Each structure stands twice: as structure tokens, then as C-alpha cells.
Amino acid sequence: MADQVRAELIIHGRVQGVFFRASTRDEAERLGLKGWVKNLPLMRVEAVLQGPEDRVKQAIQWCQQGPPGAKVTRVEVKWDAPRGDLTGFQIRY
Numbered sequence: 001m002a003d004q005v006r007a008e009l010i011i012h013g014r015v016q017g018v019f020f021r022a023s024t025r026d027e028a029e030r031l032g033l034k035g036w037v038k039n040l041p042l043m044r045v046e047a048v049l050q051g052p053e054d055r056v057k058q059a060i061q062w063c064q065q066g067p068p069g070a071k072v073t074r075v076e077v078k079w080d081a082p083r084g085d086l087t088g089f090q091i092r093y
Helices: 020-031 053-063
Strands: 004-014 034-040 044-052 071-080 089-091
Touching: 004 053, 020 034, 020 044, 020 053, 020 089, 044 053, 053 071
Parallel strands: 034 089
Antiparallel strands: 004 044, 004 071, 034 044
8 A cells, every 4th residue: 555645735726716616626525535625815726645656746737737727836745644633535624
């Protein structure tokens, strides 16, 4: 089994009002990841992705483009050790 990792992302650009959170959840679920995604002030989105390293990297790559209508200008990624605090993948408000 691949090594488990956790990545914390801050996504900048036109990422609100374009179904970014729902699309990120769908992509994470497709990849079998745990975590969450939520809107932040200043038109940013925050996401936590946890799972096998190769799949987390696929999700990060997806977040660099996002869904149709999004215009991602920058993705900050902070790597961390996986934790046992996640079940499934949720949209947070």
C-alpha cells in the first residue's frame, strides 16, 4: 500500500462561485481520499487531502486547474503527517 500523506492547500484565483468545492469533493471521492474543502475570505479555498501519496498528488494537480469556470492563479501546499481525524470527504461551511 502506498505511503499515506496529508496535504493542506490554499487555492487562489477565481475559485468561488464556480462549484470548486463540490468538484473538489467529487474528485477526492473518486480518488478515495479523506479530507475537507471550504471557502476562505479573500476569494480563496482551503482544502485538506489525505490518502496514498500518488492520489493526493493527483488531487493537487487537479486543484491547480479546478472545474470549468475556475481560474486558479496559485496553489500553496503544506505537507504534513497523516492524522486520524478524518472520515470521508466533506464540504465545510
